[in-house]
Amino acid sequence: MPGPWPVLIRFIEFFSEMSFVMHLMWSLIHILTAIIISFVIGLILALLPFYLSITKTAIDRRLTPFLNSYSGIGWTLLAVLWFGINDFTVIFAITMVLVPFTIINIREGLVQLNTEILEMSKSFSRNNLKTLRLIILPSLYPYLFASIRISFGVSWKVALTAELFGGNKGLGYLLNLARQDFDTPLILVVILIIVIFVYSIERFVFKPLQNILAAHNATI
Amino acid sequence: MPLFRKPNKQNKTNSYEWIADNLLGWVLVIGAILGWWSISQSISDLVMPGPIAVGKTLIELFIDPLFVDDILISTIRVIGSVIISVLLGMMLALLPKNYPITEIIVQERIKPFLNSFPSVGWAILAVIWFGSSNFSVMFVQVAILTPFCLVNLTEGLKDLDQEIIEMGKSFSRNKYKIFFKITLPLLLPYIIAAIRIAYGVCWKIALVSELFGAEDGIGVIMLRAQTTANASMVFASCFAIVIIFMLGEKLIINPLAKLAEPK
Numbered sequence: 001m002p003g004p005w006p007v008l009i010r011f012i013e014f015f016s017e018m019s020f021v022m023h024l025m026w027s028l029i030h031i032l033t034a035i036i037i038s039f040v041i042g043l044i045l046a047l048l049p050f051y052l053s054i055t056k057t058a059i060d061r062r063l064t065p066f067l068n069s070y071s072g073i074g075w076t077l078l079a080v081l082w083f084g085i086n087d088f089t090v091i092f093a094i095t096m097v098l099v100p101f102t103i104i105n106i107r108e109g110l111v112q113l114n115t116e117i118l119e120m121s122k123s124f125s126r127n128n129l130k131t132l133r134l135i136i137l138p139s140l141y142p143y144l145f146a147s148i149r150i151s152f153g154v155s156w157k158v159a160l161t162a163e164l165f166g167g168n169k170g171l172g173y174l175l176n177l178a179r180q181d182f183d184t185p186l187i188l189v190v191i192l193i194i195v196i197f198v199y200s201i202e203r204f205v206f207k208p209l210q211n212i213l214a215a216h217n218a219t220i
Numbered sequence: 221m222p223l224f225r226k227p228n229k230q231n232k233t234n235s236y237e238w239i240a241d242n243l244l245g246w247v248l249v250i251g252a253i254l255g256w257w258s259i260s261q262s263i264s265d266l267v268m269p270g271p272i273a274v275g276k277t278l279i280e281l282f283i284d285p286l287f288v289d290d291i292l293i294s295t296i297r298v299i300g301s302v303i304i305s306v307l308l309g310m311m312l313a314l315l316p317k318n319y320p321i322t323e324i325i326v327q328e329r330i331k332p333f334l335n336s337f338p339s340v341g342w343a344i345l346a347v348i349w350f351g352s353s354n355f356s357v358m359f360v361q362v363a364i365l366t367p368f369c370l371v372n373l374t375e376g377l378k379d380l381d382q383e384i385i386e387m388g389k390s391f392s393r394n395k396y397k398i399f400f401k402i403t404l405p406l407l408l409p410y411i412i413a414a415i416r417i418a419y420g421v422c423w424k425i426a427l428v429s430e431l432f433g434a435e436d437g438i439g440v441i442m443l444r445a446q447t448t449a450n451a452s453m454v455f456a457s458c459f460a461i462v463i464i465f466m467l468g469e470k471l472i473i474n475p476l477a478k479l480a481e482p483k
Contacts, residue, residue, distance in 0.1 A: 001349065053237065057245030069420075069465050073427040073439075074458035077446045081267055081454065153336070160340040161428055172340065179344050187348075191341035198336035 002185045010185040011192060024193065026169040030087065031155045034094035038151060042102025050110050060107065067100040072158045080166040089166035090159065097158045102147045109143025145213055149206050156198055269452035277456035287441065294437040295464060297354065298426055301361035302418045308362065309369025309414060313377055334367040339425050347433045360429035361422055368421055369414040376410025408480045416473050423465045
């Protein structure tokens with residue numbers, strides 16, 4: 001158990017060394033890619049029962065509970081067997097964990113959708129794409145935002161595990177190296193960076209954004 | 221999860237649509253298994269075992285006493301961790317209520333810190349601090365679950381009906397009496413929700429916590445299977461967790477929730 005001082009020194013060293021910063025960048029790339037992919041997949045899967053009501057049971061009662069209870073580490077270990085140790089494995093594992101969160105959130109938003117506004121829009125236009133773009137998506141904004149926010153929080157935790165077992169770059173990989181060398185200060189530095197990063201994004205990006213969004217919604 | 225959803229009485233959708241809906245749900249399951257089977261035919265069993273091989277391994281997991289021991293140990297750890305973390309979360313949530321001075325410490329320091337602390341970080345640190353033991357596995361699980369319980373119970377405390385508590389105060393000044401007769405029963409739905417969430421999250425992270433800091437449990441079975449490239453065992457242990465998780469929810473959590481429902 002190293003004291004705060006050696007950890008602080010390692011923390012400063014971390015940012016002066018290029019290869020460490022690259023690991024941080026790679027983790028970010030993994031996470032952002034996975035969030036984007038899972039957001040698109042989740043949105044499509046959540047909208048499917050909305051347009052094709054016979055897929056409701058398939059999505060809500062089969063696919064989502066299954067994905068939701070399948071563990072992230074299981075996806076990682078399987079992905080390693082399937083694709084080997086590379087970036088794709090990491091992104092795949094994170095995406096599979098994030099998809100159910102996105103589906104659940106957007107489905108919730110669709111349930112809460114104001115049916116009267118929808119009906120009104122139908123009396124103006126029969127164009128489904130137009131309704132989606134002008135009515136459905138805007139009223140889903142809070143839920144889309146919430147799903148990205150949750151995805152971001154969850155993805156960090158999953159990314160570390162995925163990189164640890166299935167990656168050759170990223171903070172998780174670094175953590176694994178540090179673990180093998182019993183380099184406890186480095187382990188603490190990596191954890192500290194993640195805690196600081198997640199907290200500040202939550203505090204300085206998502207919270208102000210949410211306030212803007214809430215103000216915007218209040219004006220409608 | 222009921223196998224067939226009953227038609228909603230208020231919602232007068234025709235029964236034809238309801239049947240098609242349920243049918244498609246099953247078609248998806250069967251289609252997924254068939255698709256899996258056809259893919260596994262052309263790929264080596266080491267990479268992608270078929271449903272039959274995985275099914276056999278799954279049955280083996282639940283019959284072979286060696287594996288049953290591992291499953292039981294994991295289950296006991298999960299239940300223990302859920303109980304401890306609900307109690308701990310409850311204490312942390314109640315602290316600012318009794319001592320307002322601790323509000324910022326708990327809500328703005330401890331909560332975000334625990335919430336953003338990565339689970340693998342706990343797992344690795346626990347092994348370094350406590351070695352491989354039951355204690356280190358449960359420590360990891362409790363550390364991850366506590367913030368979830370704290371968030372839920374704090375919400376519950378905010379929603380408490382202050383008038384009822386005031387009424388309680390006008391009957392008695394005994395703090396313990398008010399807590400056990402009024403606060404706790406009012407909090408019950410939130411406690412159940414916290415248990416439900418903690419239970420779900422705990423099974424997911426049980427694997428992570430056991431991969432590093434345990435000598436037995438499902439996580440160890442899985443890691444061993446992965447290092448020996450036994451893909452069907454990796455699959456089976458994941459499915460085993462899904463099955464145990466659902467059984468636990470049906471047999472323990474749902475009856476508990478029913479008990480706690482207001483009469």
